[in-house]
Amino acid sequence: MANTTQSKDTTHGREPRCVALVGPFGSGKTTLLEAILARTGKIARQGTVAAGNTVGDGSPEARAHGMSVEINVAEADFLGDRFTFIDCPGSVEFLNEMDGALGGVDLAVVVAEDDERKAPALQLILKALEARNIPRALFLNKIDKSNRRVRDVLQVLQPASSVPMVLRQIPVWEDGLATGFIDLALERAHVYHEKEPSTQVDMRDEDRTREHEARFTMLEHLADHDDDLMEALLEDIAPDRELIFADLVRELQQGLICPVFFGSADHGNGVTRLLKALRHEVPGVDRLKTELLAGDSDGAGSDTVLKVVKTVHTQHGGKLSLARLLEGQVSDGDVLFVKGAEVKVSGLYTLVGQTPTKLATAGKGDLVALGRMEGVQTGNVLTGTPAAGLADGAGVIRPPVLSTAISASQRKDEVRLSEALGKLMEEDQSLSVAHHQQTGETILKGQGEMHLRVAQERLAGKYGLDIATHRPHVPYQETVRAGTKVRGRHKKQSGGHGQFGDVVLEIAPLPRGEGVQFSDRITGGVVPKQYIASVRDGVLEALQQGALGFPVTDVSVCLVDGSYHSVDSSDQAFKMAGIVAIREGLPDCKPVLLEPIHKVVIACPSDATAKINAIVSARRGQILGFDARSGWSGWDEVVALMPEAEIGELIVELRSATAGVGSYTASFDHMEELSGKAADQALQRAGKQAA
Structure with a gap:
């Protein structure tokens, strides 16, 4: 844990904005974060995923697999504005990480590429954003590797979005390569430079017609939600540039359009233009606060409000709750409230990738990690004064699709395994654990092969556990197709009182779904009343493992006759007699799986x-x-x-x-x-x- 203690700089004009980088697996989100950090001077040199030296993908599991398996956080300052970026995994198996993060962001940059095979995955991402009403912009990455017109790419990607994808730029092509772009709002041409900001150049004559057509298409989309702009277009009047920018901001923030930028994160192209758009167009934290606390007078009146977007259990620093400050300030040692209960902030940190830095205080808009907030879960809302238990959860928890039976290789580690699994589930709400009563197995459920593999790697690496896994057993049962009448006798003499129990049972099949039924038709006291319950116990115990080795169901057992001994009979003797009768009778009942x-x-x-x-x-x-x-x-x-x-x-x-x-x-x-x-x-x- 870093020892540096600092306070957040609050001298700039606006609160920090929080932006999620989302998109399909392999689209370049982590590389884009790296390019942003390099462009803003946060890091000296842009790393690569292949080299394993990026700020994102910092965990051992992410490095080992060359992919994001959890969110990564980094801050950057651009032209006096501060941003927190959350790099979210793109694999469908780790989308729960994105779901949690979306609870605290102002906008999502959807990173995509010219690959129609990934259009369905893009639709999964966009659907999640639309469901949460998150404003979104698309960054079409790897433009250097595309060999199609951008508008052709958008025709492939547009079905994934419920709102229009609106081009904000068009590329400048030379010999089939994108060497720069034309900004459609400003009508300016720029040329790319390797990992440096682009520079403005004169627009070429051959590009003017393309620019005019693309700009008019952009304005048509904006005019769908602005009658004044529509009137100007119909009358062929050049609209005021301020009106265009106001529409771009409003329609983005209201989720009416998805503006499209492009570039190459690997080469650092298009990064500055994206940052400028974020600076002017990303809504502030008040939008998020208004949506979260709509109609809640208690929460709205609190001087401090935080939304927890992620829970992390560190090896040495304990539990951290990553939370966005929607209102007020928070300092180390403050007392907050969750669902009416007090929780004390035992450590306040900012995160850069996997590295925490200690803070003294943080303010509105900041994304901070709160130390040791026991009882606080991802999705909770924390307030500075007691409120009505605000908690909207981490979004829809995705149902599990793959399971594995898990156990500690050494019995002495069983308690540690249970504790570690609890921490994993607290970090990742799409993991779940169930104990199967019939098979006796502990079942770990998750979102796929890699998801479960990473969980197992964390159990080994973070918690030092040696575990064994296997495919869960199927909970087969068995029933009978025929009935029988069977006698069961338990007789034992070993000095002193002996044991004697004698029963006659009728076993018969029942319709599917009826379970197990026990009854008796004893007359004349041949089996004393006080022993009938013991016979029932023996029958039920024996039915736990039938002739095929599985629990028996859909069967009726009726006690119809028997005998007893005035001295040697007992509850245990009649229980054993019931067990004997069932074990001897079931094989004759045509058992079936x-x-x-x-x-x-x-x-x-x-x-x-x-x-x-x-x-x-x-x-x-x-x-x-x-x-x-x-x-x-x-x-x-x-x-x-x-x-x-x-x-x-x-x-x-x-x-x-x-x-x-x-x-x-x-x-x-x-x-x-x-x-x-x-x-x-x-x-x-x-x-x-x-x-």
Whole structure:
């Protein structure tokens, strides 16, 4: 932990703005952050992801895999304005990181590239922004590698956005390469320089017609929400430049348009123009505060308001709560309130990548890390005075799509593993842990292979745990197809009082879903009343492991006869008699295996629906139908019934068939008989032998 203590500089005119860098995996978000930090003088030299020397992707797991697996934060000053940038992972498996961060940002820069295969992934990002009403601008990265007109690229990307993507620039081409750009609002041409700001040049004659057409298209989009501008265009009157800029700012901030900039983060091209747009057009923190506290008089009246966007457990500094100050100031040692409870700030820090620097105080608009805020979770709202428990959560928690059974390799580490898993879930709300009562397994659930792998790497690296994992066992059950009548006798003599219990049971199948039913038809006291409950206990215990080795369900057991000994009979003896009867009778009842069937709803791009149907069928699924996904242009939802045994790695195939964006939800529907080769294979996998 760095020892430097400082206060935030509040001498500039406006509060700091907070900008998220989001976009599909591999689009260049971390590189863009690096270019911004280099351009603003925050770092001396621009690093690269390949070299592993960027401010972002600083964790061991991110470095090892060459990809963002958590958010990274960095501040930069540009022309007197201060910005906090949050670099968010682009992989669909780590989008929960973005979801949390969006709770504290003023605008999102969506980093994309000329790759139509990533358009569905771009739509996932834009949908999340639209759902949260986050203003957004698009930075079309890697313009140096594009060989298509920018307007052609936008035709591919536009279906991913519910609002128009509006070009703010057009490229200047030379020999098929983008050597500069023309600003459509200012009508000025610039030429790129390697990792340096561009310089203004005279616009070439051959570019003027292109500029005029592109500018008119931009103005038409703006005029859709401005009658004065529309009137000027219809009357062929040149609109006032101040009006154009006012419309650009207003329509961006209201989410009516998605302005498009472009450049090359790797070469540092287009960075200064993007920063200038952010400086003039990003809304202040009051917009976020107004939306968050709308209608809440308690929170709105507090002198200090913070929104927690991320929870981190550091190896040496303990728990940190990354929070945006929406109002007021906060200092180390302050007392804040969450859901009416007091929490004390035990350390105040600013983060640059993974490196914290100690602060004395911070003010409105700042993004800070609060030390050891016990009981505070991602999504909570903290206030300086007791408020009505404000908490809007971290957004929609994405349902898990892959699971693994996890255990400590050494029994002595079981408690430590439980504690570490709790911390991982606090950091990442899309991870969950469940204990399966039937199989006795602890199940770790997440968003995919890499998501679970990173979690396991953190357990090993951060917490020093040696863990073992395996594919979770399927909770098969069994039932019976026929009935029988069986006697169970438990008799034992070993000196003194013996043990004697004698019962006759009728075992019969029940309709699916009826569970286990126990009854008795004892007459004449052949089994004394006080022992009937013990017989029931024995029956239920024996049914936990039937003839095939699995819990038995949908069966009725009726105690119809028996005998007792006035001295040797006891509760334990009759319990054992019930166990004996069940174990001897079940093999004669034509036992059959039952497997759990789930209802699965798969979301996928429409052009992949046929592939998804084939995948479902190959996994013994029964397709119930498919339809257009509500609110998602170009997407379908496939509904099917599928055995749980086939769902285990379904997500791997889905993502392979959908360029990484397919997802599903599953919920238990019913138990179904399993016979033949499939049943034999299930028994073998479970280490059982068919009777």
